[in-house]
Amino acid sequence: MASITLAGVGKAYPGKSSKHILENIDFTIGDGEFVVLVGPSGCGKSTVLRMIAGLEEISAGEIRIDGERVNETPPARRGLSMVFQNYALYAHMSVFENIAFGLRLAKVPKAEIKVAVHEVARMLQLEHLLERRPPQLSGGQRQRVAIGRAIVRKPRAFLFDEPLSNLDAALRADMRVEIARLHKQLGATMVYVTHDQVEAMTLADRIVVLGPSGVQQIGAPMALYERPANVFVAGFIGMPKMNLVEAALDASGRLGLGGAALDWTRFDAAGQSVTAGIRPEHLAPDPDGPLRGAVVLVERLGSESHVHLEVAGLSRPLVVSVKDAPPALGSAWAVRPVAGALHVFGPDSARIEPQAPGAIQLNGFNSHSEVA
Structure with a gap:
């Protein structure tokens, strides 16, 4: 697993004003820690995650993984796995093939792929679904396949971009339990983006609250609940x-x-x-x-x-x-x-x-x- 540090990170898109949408983002995610980025729509939380992944260039500051600066490192070489909101599964492939896809690209031997996929399928209770294709699965099953595809690569850290937002309330509650169980089982570094403060409070070791002007407060869930630093955090945390x-x-x-x-x-x-x-x-x-x-x-x-x-x-x-x-x-x-x-x-x-x-x-x- 890995630690991730953002030091003075900013993001600006080209244009007449080149105004920064994010400025001075500073925090460190410890090795094996589960950190949730939470905030309202448009606050930049998914952009922060994509900058960590290397899918967005940063305009200022630096990102370090295990102390190594990765500003110019392409996404494939950062050793991270990302789980997206829309699952991003290949509809024409079986569950087995979807989970194995990244290993095949890395030219891992077939025998090792088979062992790895079955191990992950057991962990996620997908063994009986390995021959099915995504259109034959429920939303929760598709999300577990997407998580399995991330796990099988044994990444340095996992990045989750609002992975439960397409599920109904009952499935979201079930998947929260699954993700919490996986974190405990894997001991993995996880960075999780959501606008749902209930997800943040129930999953996180620490929460980073983002607002219109950047980071509002960082702390353990109950620390934010009991001592909000400002009106924004006070109104956002708690249900x-x-x-x-x-x-x-x-x-x-x-x-x-x-x-x-x-x-x-x-x-x-x-x-x-x-x-x-x-x-x-x-x-x-x-x-x-x-x-x-x-x-x-x-x-x-x-x-x-x-x-x-x-x-x-x-x-x-x-x-x-x-x-x-x-x-x-x-x-x-x-x-x-x-x-x-x-x-x-x-x-x-x-x-x-x-x-x-x-x-x-x-x-x-x-x-x-x-x-x-």
Whole structure:
């Protein structure tokens, strides 16, 4: 396996402006690590993957594989395997022939090819499908064939470009399990691109969040969930999305939200207009809660419901995750933030940290001034 480093990498397409669509991309993927590049459509995540593969030229910086600069190295000599969104299988070839194709091009002896293909087929539970052709397979089976074609070459690293986006929800869940199992079994370096933050959270050792201005934050899934660096990451990571509302800090640094002063935590940005963030699962129903309003929508999802609470003074309704029976539509309702679960972001969208820890009682709950 291999480590991959991007140092100051940028990409610009020729034109009158030659404007860079990506600038100063810096991160290292460790040997055997599973790193997911996540972000909205158009943020450049697939372009980053293609630059690693050598399918796109870089305009600035350098890419190193195991410390070796590969800027000018052609794709075939980088020792990487790529799995594409559209499978890219040969419809006229059998599953066996599709998996074996790269080995045949490399002139590997037939006996070795047969052993290698059958080994991969066992790993991916494709043995009974080796004589079929792609049109006879389901979407999940085709994707496993594409992964098998990548595995059989024993590459230095695997690159996945939104491999599950063409599958239905049930198959995506199954294939996530398969890919996680393969990573554990192979101990392989994997770089995975997706716009689906659920895939990112469930698969990654580390996540690289890309936005319109490049890398927004890099870290372990729960580190990004618990301490988003800015408003973009806060709104992107987590399902359902974090509530983000306009708020203000008073002269003592207390957060004012919906007409209530939430004074158990103070922030070092007194008097500023800020964006307050709180996740739906961190709002608890409480008859004496400081955030009160009317229920304007209830989304019933089976094991939980998402209640939309319109609070006077807030720019948008709060979404609250409820495990028990939800309140009736149109009813009055109140909630309180769970201790230590508030996030505050300044006018520049960057995270504002709370002042030194100290415990204050709020409605009978002991809350420490930590921001999750």
